[in-house]
Amino acid sequence: MWDAMGLGSGDPLVQMRDFLRQAGGCAVIDGGLATELEANGADLNDPLWSAKCLISSPHLIRKVHLDYLEAGAHIIITSSYQATLQGFKSRGFSTEESEALLRKSVGIACEARDIYCKGRSEGCDNHSDSKKPTILVAASIGSYGAYLADGSEYSGDYGKEMTLGKLKDFHRRRLEVLAEAGCDLIAFETIPNKLEAQAYAELLEEENIKIPAWFSFNSKDGVNVVSGDSLIECATIADSCKKVVAIGINCTPPRFIQGLILSTKKVTKKPILIYPNSGERYDPDKKEWVASTGVTDEDFVSYVKVWREAGASLFGGCCRTTPNTIRGISRVLEKEYEDPKSSV
Numbered sequence: 001m002w003d004a005m006g007l008g009s010g011d012p013l014v015q016m017r018d019f020l021r022q023a024g025g026c027a028v029i030d031g032g033l034a035t036e037l038e039a040n041g042a043d044l045n046d047p048l049w050s051a052k053c054l055i056s057s058p059h060l061i062r063k064v065h066l067d068y069l070e071a072g073a074h075i076i077i078t079s080s081y082q083a084t085l086q087g088f089k090s091r092g093f094s095t096e097e098s099e100a101l102l103r104k105s106v107g108i109a110c111e112a113r114d115i116y117c118k119g120r121s122e123g124c125d126n127h128s129d130s131k132k133p134t135i136l137v138a139a140s141i142g143s144y145g146a147y148l149a150d151g152s153e154y155s156g157d158y159g160k161e162m163t164l165g166k167l168k169d170f171h172r173r174r175l176e177v178l179a180e181a182g183c184d185l186i187a188f189e190t191i192p193n194k195l196e197a198q199a200y201a202e203l204l205e206e207e208n209i210k211i212p213a214w215f216s217f218n219s220k221d222g223v224n225v226v227s228g229d230s231l232i233e234c235a236t237i238a239d240s241c242k243k244v245v246a247i248g249i250n251c252t253p254p255r256f257i258q259g260l261i262l263s264t265k266k267v268t269k270k271p272i273l274i275y276p277n278s279g280e281r282y283d284p285d286k287k288e289w290v291a292s293t294g295v296t297d298e299d300f301v302s303y304v305k306v307w308r309e310a311g312a313s314l315f316g317g318c319c320r321t322t323p324n325t326i327r328g329i330s331r332v333l334e335k336e337y338e339d340p341k342s343s344v
């Protein structure tokens with residue numbers, strides 16, 4: 001039922017709505033990838049952050065994807081968040097090698113999906129309208145701020161010299177390579193400002209990208225995106241782009257999510273996705289999380305009904321959420337489907 005080339009043969013938004021219907025009305029996205037790699041022993045104190053594992057420990061990436069699939073995720077996000085051609089080249093990789101590393105992030109996720117589906121007695125179903133789950137691989141594109149490796153995706157401040165053209169040039173080839181690597185979706189994640197949203201929207205059109213995308217912004221005040229740009233304006237850019245099939249919020253503390261969903265809903269009828277972080281604070285100098293400043297798994301999961309009532313239909317977790325968080329989300333949503341009276 002999911003045709004990755006859907007943009008060539010039909011309306012990608014219809015395809016996303018069909019996917020959600022097949023999943024029971026709501027779909028489960030995975031949880032934090034990088035922080036779960038760390039929980040599995042990876043040292044990400046590196047400018048490439050999680051993309052370092054594409055070079056040093058791809059087996060860990062596959063394991064974490066599998067853990068999220070076992071926990072109930074319908075969508076897994078690749079390890080390409082901080083994987084950029086510019087970042088790999090500065091480490092001595094050639095253009096060809098750097099592009100191969102980007103493709104590898106999609107390859108590992110597809111491999112994890114195959115292993116998971118073969119291990120299920122019912123299998124998975126990615127090609128017809130059946131009760132079996134469809135599992136999607138979303139290729140992550142982290143912001144220019146992520147590439148800077150100094151936590152700039154939490155400020156969205158790229159300086160006065162940054163222009164729309166420069167941002168488009170920064171992302172262009174990476175987007176092309178990932179879109180042709182066999183993914184089902186492009187996940188533009190942790191988008192911190194309006195300029196970058198505009199750059200992504202224009203690139204999707206200019207490069208005639210055939211894979212549907214989602215735009216996911218982050219906020220630190222529950223009103224605007226982190227740069228201070230208006231979420232309403234950012235979400236409007238995403239809404240206007242035909243290739244965007246879902247719009248939402250990630251890597252943002254849970255307490256802000258309900259209000260942000262309500263704001264987003266004012267400017268779009270497209271499905272709304274949310275995958276908040278644990279609410280903990282990130283120290284970009286130490287590349288460490290300031291522990292116990294966030295919410296427990298139970299509290300996180302108890303928000304899900306509120307978020308659903310507010311209008312979201314894709315739910316997952318970002319940094320410092322775990323397979324346990326995703327298992328909890330999956331159970332809450334399954335219970336909702338079992339009891340139609342309680343569904344929204």
Ligand SMILES: C[S+](C)CC[C@H](N)C(=O)O
Binds near residue numbers: 145
């Ligand atoms: C979403 S943040 C925690 C990602 C890591 C950041 N770009 C860094 O390199 O420190």
Ligand SMILES: N[C@@H](CCS)C(=O)O
Binds near residue numbers: 050
């Ligand atoms: N997909 C990325 C997002 C970081 S904000 C991750 O989970 O590591």
Ligand SMILES: [Zn+2]
Binds near residue numbers: 190250251318319
């Ligand atoms: Zn995050």
